[in-house]
Amino acid sequence: MLYATPPLSxxxxxxxEEIASMRRDLQHVVQQSPMKWTADLRRSLTASAIAASNTIEGYRVDPVDVADLLDGERESVDASEEDKAETLAYQQTMTYIQSLxxxxxxxxxxxxxxxLHWMLQGHHHPHRPAGRWRRKPIFITAAGDPHATEYEGPHEDDVPALMGELVDWLNHGDLTADPLVRAAMAHLxxxxxxxxxxxxxxxxxxxxxxxIARQGVLAPEFSSIEEWLGMPGHTWEYYQVLRDVGGPVYSPDRDTLPWVRFNLRAYHEQSQRVQHRVKRSTDVWxxxxxxxxxxxxxxxxxTALxxxxxxxxxxxxxxxxxxxxxxQQAVRDIQTLTRTGLLTPIxxxxxxxxxxxxxxPSDVLATAHRRHTITNPYQDA
Known part of the structure; x- marks a missing residue:
């Protein structure tokens, strides 16, 4: 038995509806903009999603450094080898997901x-088995107290059947539900x-x-809410709602509406963030x-500027x-931009x-750093 998709109010x-409207607007802007104009943004959004999701798990690499790692600049990135390895593994996983x-x-x-799990965790195998279901109990410990159990997963003998049920649902279940709601329930x-x-x-x-990406409205780089989830306050809320909705043990009969609403807020606020970023990026060009x-x-x-x-x-x-x-061309261009004072080497x-x-140009930097306001769609409801 799986956690059930709740009826919506x-x-x-x-x-x-507001999320769908923003996503349609973004789709139009992205499709109308030259590919060069969105390339930086696509890379930046992917790097931010990877950095944020790894940060939730305790692996910390700045999004700018993640972008460098994605470009093969491993030696020049100031991060631990463990953090680099986790970042590159997650990048491999996300790249495959984006291709699907x-x-x-x-x-x-x-x-x-x-x-997908092997892509993410294969570098730990066999110390931490990857690409295969667990064969032992699983406990989530409370923050700050390694002896306190916050959640106990279903028995390992039940995992194959539950995963079979989940796969069947992914292919055939709740197909009339909004794809964003289905994506949230798949996560849960x-x-x-x-x-x-x-x-x-x-x-x-x-x-x-x-x-979300399979919905086809936006390219995968514009679809993830992982950057939003990785923000410190949001990460705390994320764990809290998972605790409240999921229960201390596997309890698929619990009310899942708070989880769906948390995700709808994340979709809405991240769409706002991406809209502002796309507008700033275009205005900078x-x-x-x-x-x-x-x-x-x-x-x-x-492009460099x-x-x-x-x-x-x-x-x-x-x-x-x-x-x-x-x-030689790249070196010449960068040297020219440095001599004229447009760039400074570090x-x-x-x-x-x-x-x-x-x-x-100071006006370009002012445009790039333009502030914006994010509104909670449930704030006044």
Whole structure:
């Protein structure tokens, strides 16, 4: 038996309608924008999702460093080897998930879920078995007290049947429910079954992202709520609602509406955040274009300046790949931007990156750092 999808109230339906409207607007903007304009944003959103989900589990790598790791800059990133390994494993998992969003003959299976788990946790095998159901009890301990059990998962002998039930539901269950609600319920059921010895939280969040992406409204990079969940206050709420809804043991007869509402709020607020980020990103491109002639910039050089404005820094190697340049061309361009004061080099050799220099247009930076307000859709309800 699985945790059941709850009936929604009029308030919940209104929140879903607002989310759908924002997502349609985002889809239109993303489709109309040149690919180059959204490339930085896609990479940044992916890096933020990976960083946030790993942070929830105690692995801390800054989103900017995650972006560098995704580009193969392992040696230049200032993080522990363990944190790097976890980041790269999660990136591998998310990359595969992103590739599945438009597969026509796609189907969920136990094999798919175990394969995704191997991508995430295979580097720990066999010390922590990966890609196979757990064969022992699972206990979630309370924060600060390793002897206090906060949640006990179902017996290991029941896991194969429960996962079979979940896979069947993923393919055929509650298909008339809103896809965002189904994605939230997939997350809840997987994390409460807790079928693996480790990595269950990240797998549950990954499965939710996959279901959202399979909806096809937005590319997967714009669909995840993992960045939102990784914010400190939200992470505490996340664990709290999982405790309250899931119960101290596997209890699929409990009311799941508080969990769905928590997720609807996350979808809504993350959509607001992405809307603001897309608008800032577009406005930065337009502002840089206005300065291009005055600053004698080639169009391709705007790519380096855009990344600096939006993320705070750029590496020569990433600029080279983004614009499909030779090493010599990329070096020449970066040197030119440095000589004119648009960029400032930080660090040496492989660790070197570039930040905004004294001549970087201040109005562009002001646009990139423009503040916004996020509203809770349930606040006044």
């Amino acid at each position: 009029a308030i919940d339906e209104r929140v879903l 969003w438009d597969v026509e003959d796609f189907t969920y299976s136990k094999g798919l879920l175990n394969a 059921n997987l994390v409460k079954i807790h079928p693996w010895t480790d990595g269950n939280g990240r797998m549950s969040r990954s499965l939710q992202t996959l279901l 337009l502002a840089l274009a206005e300065h291009a002639e005055r600053l004698h910039l080639a169009e391709r050089q705007l 855009h990344e600096v404005a939006m993320t705070g820094r750029v590496r020569r190697s990433r600029y080279e790949r983004a614009e499909a340049l030779s090493n 660090g040496n050799t492989k660790a070197r990156h570039y930040t905004a220099g004294p001549a970087f």
